[in-house]
Every structure is written in structure tokens, then in C-alpha cells.
Amino acid sequence: MTRYVQPVPTPDDPYTGDRLLRSWLHRQLGADGHAAAQGRLSDLAADVAGPLRAAHADAEAHPPTLVRYDPWGARVDRVDTSAGWQAQRAAAARHAVVALPYLESARGTWGAAARVVQHALLHLYGPESATFTCPVAMADGAAALLSLPEVDAGVREAWLPRLTSTDPDTAIVSGQWMTESQGGSDLSRSTTTGRPAADGSWRLTGEKWFCSAADAPMAVALARPEGAGRGSRVLAPFLVPRYAADSPLAGTTAAAGAPAPGVTVHRLKDKLGTWAVPTAEIGLRDAYALPLGDPAVPGLVRAMTLVVVTRVHNAAAAAGGMRRGLTYARAYADARAVAGGRLADNPLHRGTLGALAVDAAGAFALAGHAFALLGRVEVGADPDAAAELRVVAPLAKLATGRLAVSSASEYVECFGGAGYVEDTGVPRLLRDAQVLPIWEGTTNVLALDVLRAVTREDAGAPLLRRLTAAVDLARPLSPALADTLAAVAGELTAALADITADPQAAGVVAGARGLALRLAAALTCALLVEHAAWGDEQAEVAARLWARRRLRHEDIAGDAHQHLDLLC
Numbered sequence: 001m002t003r004y005v006q007p008v009p010t011p012d013d014p015y016t017g018d019r020l021l022r023s024w025l026h027r028q029l030g031a032d033g034h035a036a037a038q039g040r041l042s043d044l045a046a047d048v049a050g051p052l053r054a055a056h057a058d059a060e061a062h063p064p065t066l067v068r069y070d071p072w073g074a075r076v077d078r079v080d081t082s083a084g085w086q087a088q089r090a091a092a093a094r095h096a097v098v099a100l101p102y103l104e105s106a107r108g109t110w111g112a113a114a115r116v117v118q119h120a121l122l123h124l125y126g127p128e129s130a131t132f133t134c135p136v137a138m139a140d141g142a143a144a145l146l147s148l149p150e151v152d153a154g155v156r157e158a159w160l161p162r163l164t165s166t167d168p169d170t171a172i173v174s175g176q177w178m179t180e181s182q183g184g185s186d187l188s189r190s191t192t193t194g195r196p197a198a199d200g201s202w203r204l205t206g207e208k209w210f211c212s213a214a215d216a217p218m219a220v221a222l223a224r225p226e227g228a229g230r231g232s233r234v235l236a237p238f239l240v241p242r243y244a245a246d247s248p249l250a251g252t253t254a255a256a257g258a259p260a261p262g263v264t265v266h267r268l269k270d271k272l273g274t275w276a277v278p279t280a281e282i283g284l285r286d287a288y289a290l291p292l293g294d295p296a297v298p299g300l301v302r303a304m305t306l307v308v309v310t311r312v313h314n315a316a317a318a319a320g321g322m323r324r325g326l327t328y329a330r331a332y333a334d335a336r337a338v339a340g341g342r343l344a345d346n347p348l349h350r351g352t353l354g355a356l357a358v359d360a361a362g363a364f365a366l367a368g369h370a371f372a373l374l375g376r377v378e379v380g381a382d383p384d385a386a387a388e389l390r391v392v393a394p395l396a397k398l399a400t401g402r403l404a405v406s407s408a409s410e411y412v413e414c415f416g417g418a419g420y421v422e423d424t425g426v427p428r429l430l431r432d433a434q435v436l437p438i439w440e441g442t443t444n445v446l447a448l449d450v451l452r453a454v455t456r457e458d459a460g461a462p463l464l465r466r467l468t469a470a471v472d473l474a475r476p477l478s479p480a481l482a483d484t485l486a487a488v489a490g491e492l493t494a495a496l497a498d499i500t501a502d503p504q505a506a507g508v509v510a511g512a513r514g515l516a517l518r519l520a521a522a523l524t525c526a527l528l529v530e531h532a533a534w535g536d537e538q539a540e541v542a543a544r545l546w547a548r549r550r551l552r553h554e555d556i557a558g559d560a561h562q563h564l565d566l567l568c
């Protein structure tokens, strides 16, 4: 008897095989703009399907280690990473995954939509980057913060070109040191302090509890300036060089790669997932730091520039991971036989995949919209985009994070037992998805942020306007879809009016997560409708099925199985 060996599933090219991505780019960039991006996207897709897939596997198989002492007893706090991780780092620089929206040439070609192209790069790069998307996000957030006019020009000139370099030899990424053991969500509990030095630099002292990309040459740390008082608003962002080479406090004899004086890496976290990312606990004792803006001016609002960027990156990572999980699950279904036929022809399995494809399309549209808004805020300071982004950033982050976890669980199941076996590479889909609703703000914390935005800043208004406009766009496509959207718009209008009357009521606070998820689901439907109305057939099906699944809570498998080939 011959031993059966399962043919290896071969996923499509991540760029040419992703119809929704391509049509989205066509609409957002125009035919010429998309044509101008095609070379970059094809190059990256080819790298992803080739050397980067291997680098990803290597980085996952060889997690980072911390070397605390050199052979002679000197403290070195060196984080050793794999060749795969270094290859991902170099690729992120070469493909301008961080740099693109800052490049003059990109802004010249795509204007505000350079962020749309960056989202496409992240969508391709992220899912098999061994979570190098985490340092990428933080580097982009740091670059956005350094770009603020209130940041000292000398500091900007010294560090921004390194963050946005496309040369792997000079490009750096950044960490962000915010969370402390006593409070991650509740930053008012932060105890790290900053005191000014005579030369305009500062010294930071405190303990940071979760510091990802602990090998990065810099970090943005939050600290309480001496005498600033209590609360979180007064916390100020500082740039902390991680290595002696960038710290004027180090002697000229400091060894290459030596830690900056006062920066101690206590240990690396042993995490559920994101194994390749070095996440450390870091102590600061009078560590050299450069203020990002005037520390006397409450700084949390400046730090939010960074946080908005990392949150939309989180949404991109969630949506990208969902799409790649779908691609793999579909490839496996094409290659696997069950019940006398191909798994991919089985109506029950097709229904499962079809529903997942609808969720993936929704997550993509939501993340893509957030990037488009971010671009309009940065290039042109569009006030409407700023008002909408205020609520879309937390909504996109929280909704896609949850979708990514539920989808990843299904993708693992789609592979049967193989999905539970480490060296297939499938289990990490679930492990790594689980971080998405946690870091950069948990679901509840973001839901409270949305509640604040809609009750104090009238941030619900742009969403309701988008929903109302989508009802008219949906009418010629599907009267049932238009009716659903109209009903949801009415319910949300009433709900927002109700909660604004007493936003502190315990019932309102308890319902914040439900409200945020309903707002996100409605917005997603509107975005899919907009894309459908532009002429995209896949978005039309996805909008109809999304409305039934996520707004009317119906089982769509019976419909979704028929549309699977269009949806993925």
C-alpha cells in the first residue's frame, strides 16, 4: 500500500490573486496611479512568495535571545535575532514599507494617497513577515511624531531620515515604551519620570513593562516631566537612544552595540505568539532622552499622533492576515479531497470559506479607509478627514482585531489536524492574531475612546453622513441592502442621541463595546457599498452578505458558497 502524502497547498500570488486589493487601488489611485504602484507591489509580492516566506519561517523557528553579559562580565544586554528577522528588516526598508508616505517622490506621484499605497504594501508584506509589522508600525508612528512642527528641528533631522531610509544599511525601526507594570491602558498610573539636563536633553528614570522591538536603536518613551503633576495628559513623549553609539553619556570607548548608559534590558517576555518579536522589560536610570515637543506642554496629545498610526497599522495587519489565511485555506481546499470530491467543491466548506471571505473583505475596506483618511490628514490637513479619522482609527483597530481572531480560529480548523501541527505554519495564525485586540489598546479601552469621541467631539456625525449616503448608493444595487443600511442608520442615530444625554451612566459605559462594534459594522458596510457603487462586483456581493451577516446576524453560508470563487 502506498503512503498518502498530501500535496502542498500553493497559494496565489498575493498581489495578482487579490482582486479586491487591485480594484480598491484602481478606485483610490486612478488607473495611472495604480499603474505607477504596480512595479513596487509586484516586486514585493514576488519577494513575499519567495525569500521572505523562507525568512518568515526562519524567524519564527529561531526566536530572539537576550545576552546579558559578555564573556568578561560586562553588561551588554544584546538581543540576538535570526537571519530571517534581519531579512525581514532589510526587506521592510528596501520596499519602503515605512518610508513610502514620507518620500517626496511618493507624495509627488500619489499625494495624500501615498498612504493608500503604503497600506497595499503592508497588506502584502505583513502576514508572512514574522510580525516585523510591529516594529514597522512603531517606526512609522515615531516618524509621524517626529514630523510634527513642534518637535525640535535638530532632533527631527538627526532621526527622521534614519526611520524613513530605504537603505537597509542605514534604516532603523523604533520601539515605543509606554506600558508599565501597574498600568498599560491606564497611563495615569505611569511612574517614569523625566528631569531636564543643562544641555536641553533630559534624563528618564522608570520601569517599562512591554517593549517590543527591544533591539531597535531608538524608542519613544512616555514620562512624567518633573513637577508636571498627576494624570495622563501631562505625560510627554521622549526619544531614547537604545545604544551607546547614540548616547552622549557613553564614553568614546563604548563597544559597538553596547547599551546606552542607564538603559537595562531585564528580560525578554515568553509570549503566546509573535515569537520572532523581541519584547522586553526595560529599566531606565537617568537615561539620556530628547524631548519630542515641549515637555511643559501636556504631551499625551502629541503621543496620540504616534498611537493613531500604530492603530491603523494594527488594522492593516489584521486585514492582511485574514486575507492571507483565506488564501491558504482556499489553496488547501483546492488540494484536499473529502467525501469523494475536492474540499473546495463541497458546499458546506465553501459556505465556511465564503463567510470568511466576506469578513476579510470587510476588514480590508475598513483598514484601507483608515489609511486613506490618514493620508488626507497628513497631506492637505483635511479637517473632514481628521474628524472622521478620530473615530475610524479606534473603530478600525478594535473591529478588525476581533475579526482577525475569530477568522484565524476558523482558518486553523479549515486545515483539520494539519492546522494544529506547528511545522505546517498554520497554528501561528491563531497565536499571532490574538495580540491584535490587545496591544495598542484593548477592545474595551478603544470602545471607551469611541464613546468619548462620539459624545464629546460629535465624531458620530461623519459616520452617520457616510451611512446615509451609502443608503442612496445601495438602492440601485439591492433594495434589501439599502433598507438594512437605512434601518441601521436610524438605530445608530437614536442610540447616539440617547447616550449623549448621559455618557457616564453605567449602562452606557457597559454598552460601549457593543455600540463600537455596531458602528464599525455599519461603517464597513457603507465602505463596501461605496466600492460596489464604483463598479466592483466582488464588493457588491460582499456588501450584501456583510449586511446580512454582520448587521442582520443571519447565516449567509447558503448564499456565500455560491459566490466563493468571486470572493476569493
Ligand SMILES: Cc1cc2nc3c(=O)[nH]c(=O)nc-3n(C[C@H](O)[C@H](O)[C@H](O)COP(=O)(O)OP(=O)(O)OC[C@H]3O[C@@H](n4cnc5c(N)ncnc54)[C@H](O)[C@@H]3O)c2cc1C
Pocket (backbone or CB within 6 Å): 175, 176, 177, 178, 179, 180, 181, 182, 183, 184, 185, 186, 210, 211, 212, 213, 271, 274, 279, 435, 438, 439, 440, 441, 442, 443, 444, 445, 448
Ligand atoms: C505581545 C505584546 C507586545 C506589546 N508591546 C508593547 C510595546 O512595544 N510597547 C508598549 O508600550 N506596550 C506594549 N504592549 C502592552 C500593551 O499595549 C498592553 O498590554 C495593553 O495596552 C493593555 O494594558 P495592560 O496589559 O496593562 O492591561 P490592563 O490595562 O490592565 O487591562 C486588563 C483588562 O482590563 C480592561 N480594561 C482596562 N481599562 C479598562 C477600562 N477603563 N474600562 C474597561 N475595561 C478596561 C482591558 O480591556 C483588559 O481586558 C504589548 C503587549 C503585548 C501582548
